[in-house]
Amino acid sequence: MALFYFILRVDRKTFPDPIGEEFEDIADARVHAHTVACELMRNRENRTGHWRIQVCDDYLQPRYECLFAEVDQRLQAFGDIMRGSVIRVARTTAALNDAMQDIDDTMSDLRQTMRLLDAATPGYSASPVSRS
Amino acid sequence: MPHSQNQILSRVSPHDLQFLRPHLRLVELEHGRVIADGRERVHTVFFPHGGILSCIVELKDGSSIETGMIGKDGVFGATQAIDDRLSLNKVMIQIPGRASVVDAAIVKQVADSSPDFRGLIVKYEQFLLAQVQQTTACNAVHNIEARTCKWLIRMYDLAGTDLPLTHEFLAQMMGVQRTSVSAVASQLQGKGLIEYHRGRVHIRNIKAVQLHACECADAVREQYAEVFGQAQETLAGLSGLDQIT
Numbered sequence: 001m002a003l004f005y006f007i008l009r010v011d012r013k014t015f016p017d018p019i020g021e022e023f024e025d026i027a028d029a030r031v032h033a034h035t036v037a038c039e040l041m042r043n044r045e046n047r048t049g050h051w052r053i054q055v056c057d058d059y060l061q062p063r064y065e066c067l068f069a070e071v072d073q074r075l076q077a078f079g080d081i082m083r084g085s086v087i088r089v090a091r092t093t094a095a096l097n098d099a100m101q102d103i104d105d106t107m108s109d110l111r112q113t114m115r116l117l118d119a120a121t122p123g124y125s126a127s128p129v130s131r132s
Numbered sequence: 133m134p135h136s137q138n139q140i141l142s143r144v145s146p147h148d149l150q151f152l153r154p155h156l157r158l159v160e161l162e163h164g165r166v167i168a169d170g171r172e173r174v175h176t177v178f179f180p181h182g183g184i185l186s187c188i189v190e191l192k193d194g195s196s197i198e199t200g201m202i203g204k205d206g207v208f209g210a211t212q213a214i215d216d217r218l219s220l221n222k223v224m225i226q227i228p229g230r231a232s233v234v235d236a237a238i239v240k241q242v243a244d245s246s247p248d249f250r251g252l253i254v255k256y257e258q259f260l261l262a263q264v265q266q267t268t269a270c271n272a273v274h275n276i277e278a279r280t281c282k283w284l285i286r287m288y289d290l291a292g293t294d295l296p297l298t299h300e301f302l303a304q305m306m307g308v309q310r311t312s313v314s315a316v317a318s319q320l321q322g323k324g325l326i327e328y329h330r331g332r333v334h335i336r337n338i339k340a341v342q343l344h345a346c347e348c349a350d351a352v353r354e355q356y357a358e359v360f361g362q363a364q365e366t367l368a369g370l371s372g373l374d375q376i377t
Contacts, residue, residue, distance in 0.1 A: 008315040015318035019299065021311060032311065039312040044275040053315075 004029040006036060007054040012101045026063050029055050033066040041068050050093050067091060135232040138179035140207045140256055148242050148249045155238045161225045168219035174212040177239045180204055183229025184290050186305060188222045197307030200264045203290030205356060210253040213239040227291045255359050262355040266348050274346040279306060280316045281345035284335060286352060293335040
């Protein structure tokens with residue numbers, strides 16, 4: 001049995017799974033992620049279509065991502081083309097959010113580096129924030 | 133003994149209470165203990181003070197879901213005692229606490245001799261039925277976040293802000309996966325509504341929880357007020373309670 005964590009991602013926010021669940025393999029973990037997505041989406045599909053669950057292994061490495069749009073039963077009524085289009089939009093939105101999150105993280109790292117530099121070199125200010 | 137901490141006992145007339153009092157005893161409610169199984173005769177009637185009892189429907193596939201909560205505002209086993217009936221579903225202790233208990237045969241004797249007491253029991257049964265119906269509608273129509281918040285409000289009404297609850301147990305009560313409950317709890321925690329730490333949920337902002345809940349929490353409160361003529365929150369300090377302590 002292997003431990004998997006199911007991390008909910010909404011826009012650029014991440015909601016960790018502090019406990020995790022044990023499954024035989026990633027295939028079982030995927031099925032579980034689909035079930036959870038359906039439960040979280042139920043009766044509020046319009047608001048949660050862009051949400052996703054990231055399945056991570058014991059070392060918190062992403063192994064699979066379940067887009068809520070992929071398991072939204074309502075979309076099946078609109079045919080494969082429409083459904084595929086909605087899923088593509090959800091996937092692109094997710095990628096955009098990830099990219100923006102990466103930028104945020106990089107900016108945060110940069111600010112931290114500049115603060116450290118300021119502290120290490122008295123009289124010299126690398127950070128525009130500390131100058132003001 | 134503080135039997136008056138149960139709001140049903142606090143409503144029993146002094147005359148009926150005189151008969152009941154010698155037979156009432158205090159017991160501890162331990163988390164997870166099953167006090168009645170489906171289709172089992174009820175021998176003891178429970179009047180909780182602070183703990184919470186859950187009425188649970190179990191399905192053949194092993195899943196289960198809570199359909200009603202009984203706390204300090206109610207009683208378990210009284211109607212079954214009156215009619216020598218069986219418990220229809222499993223009832224287990226969800227939140228530990230204390231309860232006044234009495235043999236079902238004594239409750240039957242009082243009910244047979246006192247229309248007032250019988251009326252009180254029927255009234256509570258009416259409220260419990262309304263609560264179960266509301267829960268059924270809620271489970272079918274409302275989303276998991278609203279249901280979780282409704283559930284927290286009902287728990288707050290019955291047990292306060294600190295609740296010994298694991299995600300696993302909450303998931304079992306709501307009939308969903310543990311992972312789903314953890315995701316919702318994580319979101320509520322992120323908004324500053326609750327805190328979860330080592331199997332304990334602390335409600336930080338009940339007003340904000342109410343904003344995220346469905347209408348069912350208010351509906352249950354209104355049903356209680358409708359049946360008993362007084363809102364639940366104001367019941368704790370009823371006058372005349374000392375008569376039965």
